Amino acid sequence: MAASTTTDMITLTIDGKTATVPKDTLVIEAARQVGVMVPHFCYHPKLSPDANCRMCLVEIEKMPRLQTSCSTPVAEGMVVKSESSAQAQDARKSVLDFILANHPLDCPVCDQGGRCDLQDFSHEYTATTSRFNELKRVFQKEFFSPLIETQMNRCVQCLRCVRYCDQVMDVKALAPVGRGTLTEIKAFGTHELDCEFCGGCVQICPVGAITSRLSMYEFRPWMLKRTDSVCGFCGDGCQITFQTKNETLIEVNSTHGAGRNNGDLCARGYFGYHVSVHPDRLTTPLIREGSVFREVTWEEALELVAQRLSEIKTTHGPDAIGGLITGRCTNEDVYVFQKFMRGVIGTNRIDSSVRYGHLNGVHAMQRVQGTHRWTVNFEDVVSADVLLLVGTNITETNPITGLKVKEAVKRHGAKLITIETLEPAIGAISNIVNLSQHHLGVKPTAYGSAILGMLKGVIEQNGIDPDLQTMAPEYCKDITAHIQAISWSEIEEQTGLTSSLFEKAAKVFVQGLKAVILIGSGVLRTSGGFGMTVNLLDLLLMTGKLTKEGCGLAPLAEENNDQGTFEMGGIGAMLPGGKSLGDTEARNMFSQAWGRTVSDLPGSSLPQMIEEATNGNLKSLFIVGENPLASLPPSSGIHQALGNLEFLVCQELFMTETAQQAHVVLPACSYAEKDGTFTNTEGHIQPVRKAIEPVGESRPDWEVFSALSVGMDDPMEYLDVKEIGKEIRNLLPGMRTLGPAPLPAQPDSSAISRYVNSDYKRDLSARYQLPPRMSSGQGHVVLMVSQSLFHSGKFSLKAKGLMQIQSEGKLFLHPKDAVRLGFDEGDRIRVFNGLGEVYTKVAFRERTPEGVVVFPEHFDREIRRLLPYTVDPETQVPYCKLAEIQLGKIVAS
């Protein structure tokens, strides 16, 4: 032990090769680094060693017997023999002999065949004969789950699946059942598996014991073509590998070590890929004729669109046309779209799904820290010592960022503070607040008050950074004064939490050396979202953490390319690169580069466009991949607005509610069929690669914009996506795909200085007051329409795997509320408020707090009628996720 006090590096030899590795490295990892691959089943770098398979035995000089290299840390001067040890080789061969004794040897019908560790090691150790003359152990085949197949006769009982489910996922859905050789992996009793369906057990199984039913018997691994790309669901930006056979999408997986996700996926990523090949995909352009659509050629459709847009532009001016694009498109698509709108049409009336909430985070960051990106990355989340989660519901919205949080807490002992509408409770899916040391459970209407409580806690224990007090005394004084004007009793009344809880959490936050705040839709998509986000940046500023390395604010992007869509100019008022339209220099630069004048007339947000269309000032909308009729409630006026339009074009994958209203529908490619880049929630730009040919006649979005520009006699032509990328990088040198671990953005000190010296005052009073309380009448509960782990927008409703997990929306409520209201699980009930009434089934969920009911937004076709709609005065973000409602039994008439 004393030998390595002076150095943290250890030198040892493995099969005669010298390795120098950090202390605490395991022998198996040290060996890997010098090219000695020690065979193993149970070891996995993500899991704590279990040393159960005994395959990785090595001979270590001065140790009495063979040692498992997966559980033995290196020591100075250690002499390890792996392949060079006859004894170790003999032991491994015998382990294979033992495993193969009971193995069914059913490789011909095993989907793992060809990529199976047991096959590979058997080959390596030429385990061709066996002296096993006894009866093989046979497990009864049991149905495990519609998505996951278990074949326990193939199991080597390494328990990687069980350990992954527990240690990494924190789900604990798998049970090794029985003892000794009769142990098999099951769920609970004879029940089907009920879990997060992350596919991790399938991915981590070294043999064919756990496989995916979605691709069962459809391939041999060597037939598959691998295409590394990026998942198209949430903003985490996981690297996925599409596995295709000819032009058929067979499966999606991710390799350990790959991408920002390190090979981990969620249900959407692992089981959601069929969305691209759903039979409902639009395959030809469609033109409306009366109440029906006619299939037409691309030429006819493009000609009509170009002609109508030109007419409207000529008759009513360019601002009579608006554009709306989804944050699911690639950076290149969005860039060409906004260039088309600004350059060819000549309007800044552009908006995108960033408006639904992510914009609050981006704008707040721009305002306070200068950069519109996180100043931290996933590595900082993992190595943080304090994490504050506010309104994230992270497991369901951004599951892989959630894994980073879990890793920080479970493996590295980070302290977790959560302000969430969740109660600690064990369920089929993991619950981040179960890991929280300081859980501040609030209703979704009380996030603002809870954030003020945190700030008050900081101020009351003199947690203000002394340097900041010197640099910006007035700012500190003003915030303190505003905070102190709010009493604890008011905060306690609004949040239902005692001041001591805030004080304790604030103390932990102040003491954090590396503190990261993650925020989600609870903040970003909830009334007051912009102000709350700025207040959280105040919290970082006040505690001296905003500019500290490893500290920062991390707003979670809900859609895969929300961040990129903003950065590519998918918001009318913001030019590419996050530059303001009001910035003449920037406007001139783009005008010059594009050879087209960028108008200085301000653009419109989606809420404004709704107004303009209703007033008759907006005549046409070009909607790309967005479905505002399904994203916004009727109270937004969207139905009337769209009905008023002279010409509506929808470029879509599917015939959505909005597309049904369109005059022309253009079929677009999904993420599996095109090249480009996505920018993930961290601001990391990653390559998206085409895995299959476009479905039907669908085309990548940018190609359509380019073709239209030709049709409108103002051609912007590109040979391919790379050319677009080149143009973007020429204009915005920072916009390049970065290495595997990008450096986070740096806060801009001039922006901070502007903020703390004057800008903060602009809305100080508005931000530092308790939000008005919802007028909770007797019997009212808060309805929260929110994201489910198993879906992403309405898009994933076309993924057959995900529909097998969750195929309908149910109203989740706490069992105690159910008892109070006399509901049984599965009852159909009446949900109503001033806006209307709907009927839905109820389901119990203990993590939903009492007084709150949750409905998955993906199935909100009916229930969104009950949602009121307001717009953020500063950022124009529409708020429509919460409602006060009442619940009632259906009385038989």
Next chain:
Amino acid sequence: MAQYEKILLKNMEQPGYTGSLADYERADGYQALRHVLKEMQPDQVIEEVKTSGLRGRGGAGFPAGVKWGFIPKDHPGPKYLCCNADESEPGTFKDRQLMERDPHQMLEGMVITCFAIGAQTAYIYIRGEFRLGTKILEQAVQEARTAGYIGENILGSGLTVNIYVHPGAGAYICGEETALLESLEGKRGMPRFKPPFPATHGLYQMPTVVNNVETLANIPHIINRGGAWFASIGSQPKSCGTRIFCLSGHVKRPGNYEVPLGIPFRELIYDLGGGMRSDKPLKAFIPGGASAPFLTPDHLDVKMDFESVAMAGSMLGSGGVTVMEEGTSMVWAALRLMEFFYHESCGKCTPCREGSSWLLQTLQRIWGKQGRPEDIGILEELCGNIAGRTICAFGEAEVAPIQSTLRHWRDEYETLIREAQATRPRKKDIPVFTH
């Protein structure tokens, strides 16, 4: 017949002794604890136990004082003592008697041990089937708590020791100390790989000592009479004190016998145990529980101490001595034990998990006169591939009966296989399986 002074069984052999607190106190019980609390420092207690040469009575025979000495002194969090009362090694039934007949003796030992290692909490992990023992221990803990020997501020000294009885639920492997800890944590009782050892990362990853019932029961006596006294008993320098040997099988008077370490097996079996139950001579005996290799009549004069038995190719183990008379089939005996080990293999390590069913099936075939000439070679090879290649000692244990019976009575296997060949010619040769 030689008479030996009994230490552990002394009280309970007094007429009318019930094991109640009052009885124990009358027999000078808890005097050692009083002495320790008044006169001694924890280190002195550890030194005294080191001096005594007391070695673990559970099976592995590790010096108790040395084990205690591994507990880090400056550890900031809690430390634990676990009493291993999961007596389940076939052939062993001494702890049951110590617990049911004189529970305070071990409780006193536990409190002193907690004092020595700085633990405030101790658990007695008793095998689940010992319902009576569990009840008796729970009562005894309650009595001792009421009398101020357990709990907070013990005898006014400021020392806090809480003792809880924790029943298992039927798993032999939980007698292995790390499996015991896993089980105590409410998990599947599977051994942990070592290092780290329980002394630094034990129960809840905190420093922990796990000692057997008999080991702990010796502690008050070592304190009362001194480590040197204890060390003077038995077979110096490495096998000090007395041991309770559990005699079973084909003897006239089976049962628990406390004798100094180092008497010959012959004395235990023939003098104390009264010799063979019938006129059949002794054929084989197991010297230390089911995990210990079988010995033969040639070994009857081997001294019952750790080293001598090891020299003879077996081990003193848990102290369970099982005697088999002439006429007992050694293949059958090995099979019966193999059935036990197959049933109890936890399944963690591949060689033990898969090897146990393979060994069992092969033995069953041989005993069922379905053996083949190559089976003996297979058995030997399998045993070699299991022993030494698993996390815990179960691997060595499960092959011991087969290896030792093959060593001493190979002809019995050969005869059965020959009979199989002669009397039941197989209809067709099963080909050697090729993958």
Next chain:
Amino acid sequence: MLLSKFQTEVEEILSHYPVKRSALLPLLNLAQREDGFVSESAMRDIAKVLDLTPPQVFETVTFYTMFNLKPIGKFHLQVCKSLMCALVGSDDVVRWIKTKLGIAPGHTTQDNNFTLSVVECLGSCGTGPMMQVNDDFYEQLTEEKLGRIFDDLARDGTCPLKTGPFMYPLPLAK
């Protein structure tokens, strides 16, 4: 709910451990004592009390042989068949039981009174052959003793032949 019925006991058990999961085996014991086996609903209840998932309880239950996952007869006869008892006649005991009660290992009598299991070593090697009936040990079994035990159990629910605090051999009377 089972656990609310035993609230005091549950709280007492929980108070023994700094980590809740440690209470798992004791609570399962409690459940089995109440129902004669560990039911799914008991596993769910216990999981809830200990902040575990039902699979975590299930994996633990199935590791330990004392837990029955199905209901069994009123008296669970567990005959030790390990070598030490086998040397002194445990196979005979199984045979006698078959004659007397008509059940083979794994079976339950028609009246649901007796379930027979053969088990591995129960720690009575010096006093075999033996069996455990519910909480009690019966040792040095003979055919005659067995008859009396079954009669007593069927009639009184208990039998005085059960072993008390164990000591063997008994000290010779002076």
